[in-house]
Every structure is written in C-alpha cells, then in structure tokens.
Amino acid sequence: MPTQTTAPLLNRRHAIAGLTTALSYSRVLGANDRIGVGVIGVGNRGSYDMSLFQKNADAEVRGICDVWGDRLDKALSTAKTARGFADHRKLLELKEVDAILVGSPDHWHKDHAIDAMNAGKDVYCEKPMCRTREEAPQMVRAARATGRILQIGLQQRSGLIYQEPLKEFVRSGAIGKISHIDAIWHSGVAGASGANRRGELTAKPDNLDWIRFLGSVRYRDWAPAQYLNFRAFLDFNGGKMTDFGHHWMDVVHMYMGERAPNSAVFAGGMFYPHADGRTAPDTCNAMYEYGEGKFTVNFQSNAYAIPGEDGVTFHGDKGRLFVNRNRYEFLTPEKGAQPVAKRIPGDITVDHVRNFLDCCKSRKLPNADGAIAAISVVPPLLGVESYLRKKRLAFDPDRMELIEG
Numbered sequence: 001m002p003t004q005t006t007a008p009l010l011n012r013r014h015a016i017a018g019l020t021t022a023l024s025y026s027r028v029l030g031a032n033d034r035i036g037v038g039v040i041g042v043g044n045r046g047s048y049d050m051s052l053f054q055k056n057a058d059a060e061v062r063g064i065c066d067v068w069g070d071r072l073d074k075a076l077s078t079a080k081t082a083r084g085f086a087d088h089r090k091l092l093e094l095k096e097v098d099a100i101l102v103g104s105p106d107h108w109h110k111d112h113a114i115d116a117m118n119a120g121k122d123v124y125c126e127k128p129m130c131r132t133r134e135e136a137p138q139m140v141r142a143a144r145a146t147g148r149i150l151q152i153g154l155q156q157r158s159g160l161i162y163q164e165p166l167k168e169f170v171r172s173g174a175i176g177k178i179s180h181i182d183a184i185w186h187s188g189v190a191g192a193s194g195a196n197r198r199g200e201l202t203a204k205p206d207n208l209d210w211i212r213f214l215g216s217v218r219y220r221d222w223a224p225a226q227y228l229n230f231r232a233f234l235d236f237n238g239g240k241m242t243d244f245g246h247h248w249m250d251v252v253h254m255y256m257g258e259r260a261p262n263s264a265v266f267a268g269g270m271f272y273p274h275a276d277g278r279t280a281p282d283t284c285n286a287m288y289e290y291g292e293g294k295f296t297v298n299f300q301s302n303a304y305a306i307p308g309e310d311g312v313t314f315h316g317d318k319g320r321l322f323v324n325r326n327r328y329e330f331l332t333p334e335k336g337a338q339p340v341a342k343r344i345p346g347d348i349t350v351d352h353v354r355n356f357l358d359c360c361k362s363r364k365l366p367n368a369d370g371a372i373a374a375i376s377v378v379p380p381l382l383g384v385e386s387y388l389r390k391k392r393l394a395f396d397p398d399r400m401e402l403i404e405g
Contacts, residue, residue, distance in 0.1 A: 029098065029361045038063035038097040038121070040088045040112050042075035045126055046103020049153070050075065052353045053101060059357055063091045069207030086209055088112055092119040099149075099360055102126060105230045106237035108215050110135040113150065114142040122149035124356045128242035129373045133381050136374035137400075143370050149363070150370035151356040154250045156325070157367035158355045159348030162251065165328040169321050169340075170255050174330070176318030178256065183248035183299045186307035187240065189272060190232075190282060201228060225276035232278035238384040239280025240301040241266075245380030249288075250368070251312045251323070252297055253376040260375055260400060261288040261297070264382035265392035272303060286383035299383065375400075 029035065037059050039050050043066075053059045061079040065088045066072040072084050085091045092100070092115060100116040102109055102125040113125045123143075129152045130136050143150035156162045169175045204210055204222040213227060214220070217235050230236040231243050238245070253259070268283035288297040311324030319332040325348055329341040352367065359366040378400070385402075386393050394403040 033058070033361070035059045035099055035357055035360050036062040036094075036097045037099050037101060038065070038091050038094065038116075039075065039101045039103060040065045040091065040116075041102065041104030041108070042066045042071050043103065043105075046101065047071075047075055049101055049103055049124075049126065049349070049353070051078070052347075052350055053357075054079070055350070056354065056357055062096050063094050065091045067209040067213045068205065070205065086212070088115065092116055092121065097121060099124065099356075105213070106242065107131045107217055107230075107235070110139055111215065113139050117142045117146045117148040117150065120146070120148070122151075122356075122360045124151045124153065124353070125370075126153040127373075128238065128246040128380065129370070129377045131237055131242075133378060133400075136370075136377055140370045140374050149356065149359050149366055151352070151359065151366035152368045152370060152373035153349070153352065154247060154368040154373055154376070155347075155349045155352035156247065156251050157254060157372075158352040159325065159344075160351075161326060161328060161342075161344045161348065162254065162323060164342070165321055165323050165330065166255055169319065169330045170314065174319060174332075175314060175316035175321055178314050178316045179295050180315045181252055181256070181295065181297045182313045182315070183245075183252060183297060184308070184312070185240075185244035185248055185301045185310045186304050187244075187282075187301060188307060189303045189305060190274070223277075225278070229276070229278075232274075232276065232280050234279040234384065234388075237280075238380060240282075240284050241280075241286065241299075241380045241383045241387070242377070244301050245284075245286070245299055245383060246373075246377050248299060248312055249297070249379040250373065250376035252379075253372070255314065256290070256295065258372055258375050259290065260378040260397040261290050261382070261395060262292075262397060263289045263392060263394050264379060264386050266383050266386035268302070268387070281387060284383070284387075286379070286386065288379050288382075297379070299379070 035058060037053050039061060042064060050061060054061060061082045063083050064075045065085040076082055076084050099122040102112045102123060104112050106128055109125055110130045113123045116123050201224045210222050226233050265287050267285045269281045271283045282303040284301040286299045311322050314321040319330055322329045327343045329339045331339040355367050382393055396403050
C-alpha cells in the first residue's frame with residue numbers, strides 16, 4: 001500500500017483562531033423554529049443518532065439517504081414525513097432540510113460533510129472525523145468558508161462526567177504535573193465478520209448500490225464482509241485506531257491542550273486468525289510523545305477474552321484521575337486517602353446532539369467543532385501510518401506535517 005503523502009494541512013494557529021466565531025446563517029432560525037434534519041447513512045450508529053435527534057421537539061427528520069433500500073425503508077418507517085433517497089446529492093437539494101447528520105462509513109465522511117456545507121446545511125458528522133490527515137483541514141475550510149456549523153461526534157466534549165473532573169482536578173492543579181496518560185479501549189476477541197457473522201447478504205441485494213458505497217475507494221467486486229464490517233478494512237477507515245482512538249485521544253486533548261503529538265509509534269498487528277481478508281489490526285498499541293518532555297500517551301485497543309473497563313487515566317505527581325463516559329475517580333497518594341468518585345448514568349450523546357441543535361440556532365461554535373477534531377484525529381491516523389510504514393514517525397505539531405528523514 002503506498003505511503004500516505006502529506007498535503008498542506010490546517011495550521012494549528014489558524015485552527016484555534018477559527019474557534020472564536022461562526023459566520024452568519026442564511027436561514028436564520030428562531031428559538032422556537034424546528035430544525036429540518038437530513039440523515040446520510042442509517043446503519044447501526046446512524047439510526048441510533050437519528051433517534052436521538054428525534055427526541056428533540058425542535059428537530060424533525062425530513063430526509064434520509066442510504067445505499068441499501070432495506071435500511072432506508074426501515075429508517076423511513078420511524079420518520080413518517082421524511083423523503084427517501086439513494087443519492088445524498090438529491091437529499092441536499094431539499095430546502096426544508098437545515099442540518100445533516102452524517103452517519104455513513106468513514107471513507108465518505110469528508111465528501112458528505114463538505115457537500116452538505118456547500119449546500120448550506122449545518123453538519124453533525126460521526127467520528128472519526130475522516131479517513132486521512134489530508135481530509136480534516138478540507139472539512140474545516142469548508143465550514144469556515146460557508147459559515148456552517150460542523151460538530152464531530154466526539155460526545156465526551158459535551159459530557160458533564162468529563163467537564164467536572166477537568167475543572168476540579170486538572171485545571172485546579174490538584175493532580176499536579178501529568179507526565180503520562182493511559183487511554184484504554186479493549187474489545188473482545190472477534191469471530192467471523194460480515195456475512196458469516198450475521199448470516200446475511202451472501203449475495204448482494206438488488207436494492208443495494210455497491211458502487212456508491214465504494215465511493216472513492218478502489219473498485220472491487222461485491223464483498224459482504226467489507227460492507228457489513230467495513231471497520232475491519234483499512235481502505236474504508238483506520239480500524240480500532242480511529243474508531244476508538246479518536247474518542248480517547250480527543251479526551252487527552254480536551255484535558256491537556258489542543259496540540260498534536262511530536263511522535264507516534266505503533267506496536268501490534270493481526271494476532272488472531274480471520275477468514276474475511278481484513279486488513280485492520282486486532283491488537284493496537286500506540287505510544288505518543290507530546291512536547292519536549294512534557295508527557296506521553298499510551299493508547300491501547302487489544303483483543304482480550306476479558307477486556308476490562310474502558311477509560312482514560314491521567315497520572316500526575318500529586319494524584320491519579322480515571323474517567324470514562326459514566327464515572328470518574330480521583331485518588332491522591334497519601335496513606336489511607338479515599339478516592340473522590342462519581343457516577344453519572346445515561347448517554348452523553350444526548351447532550352452532544354442538543355449542543356449541536358442549539359448551535360444551529362445561536363451560530364456559536366459547537367463543543368466538538370471541526371477545528372478541534374481536526375487536531376485530535378491526527379494521533380490515531382499517525383498510529384495507522386506507523387503500522388503501515390512499520391516505523392516511528394516524527395511529527396511537527398506547528399506545521400501539522402510529518403518530519404521525514
């Protein structure tokens with residue numbers, strides 16, 4: 001596979017400067033106006049996100065697009081007034097649609113998001129933001145040029161469970177100097193994927209547009225595993241490195257500052273047999289160095305029979321903080337010290353969707369604005385590059401480009 005080249009990337013200073021304002025909106029929404037929502041991609045995550053939008057009284061799903069007719073029909077049955085499309089460009093022509101939820105596979109995120117913003121729609125795009133480093137600044141540029149809201153599905157940014165310990169233990173200085181962070185999201189040992197996994201789609205359905213699904217990816221004949229389990233194939237995404245890694249590395253940036261790492265090195269591979277031809281590793285360990293001796297991050301997503309609890313642990317010289325989507329725990333080293341712990345039930349994606357809808361009206365930048373996500377997607381994508389190139393990569397976080405040599 002050819003080495004990923006480095007195109008002109010978003011300068012960090014420009015990214016941060018872009019966080020200060022959003023341009024005016026062509027269709028001004030009042031506080032009581034309903035936001036017309038279009039959905040592109042209604043697989044498992046896209047359908048779930050759509051259901052969260054529908055829980056908001058000021059949002060109405062008015063258009064749905066998917067390449068597989070069966071999925072489209074199922075989604076339309078839950079949105080009685082919505083119109084259905086196989087081509088996202090037709091959906092974007094609807095004047096009654098103000099905002100687009102991009103729930104399509106990762107290799108389509110950039111095109112679907114940019115097409116939507118160019119059509120005058122605000123965008124909530126699922127993570128990871130994009131498939132390659134070159135795509136992220138293109139998405140941010142489109143958002144700034146068109147004045148659209150671009151929220152990436154990094155829901156930790158909207159969760160009180162993350163905001164509270166950040167204020168209480170990190171920004172307050174209670175944890176002291178943080179020198180290392182463990183970002184852990186293990187999975188079970190995968191069995192067969194695709195058609196063998198669910199016993200469906202051995203033959204391509206007549207109402208599934210395989211060519212459109214492939215999009216910009218090199219053509220290949222119908223491959224059910226690559227459709228049903230696209231995250232196992234690096235042509236379509238970055239595997240667990242981007243699927244889980246963008247979430248957890250964004251938490252690191254949320255707590256430590258919006259800056260890319262200085263280096264990345266991957267260790268792992270495919271350690272278990274898979275009969276589906278997958279190319280994404282099942283065992284992922286990536287180490288990142290930030291700044292000149294500032295801190296390191298170890299991201300792990302391995303395949304274990306007993307995966308354990310997912311979360312991010314910050315190690316300081318005055319304490320240790322663990323946080324995930326439903327609990328946090330802070331502990332100091334004194335003998336007999338009791339942890340400060342809290343649990344908050346529920347799905348923080350609800351809050352993230354609400355933040356997006358509020359920003360569609362206020363024109364304020366959302367919690368996970370594209371310019372923020374364009375920086376935090378860099379470490380997981382560097383991990384993928386390190387895996388493919390089988391070497392440690394040096395990176396310039398100011399120029400946002402690889403240092404070759």
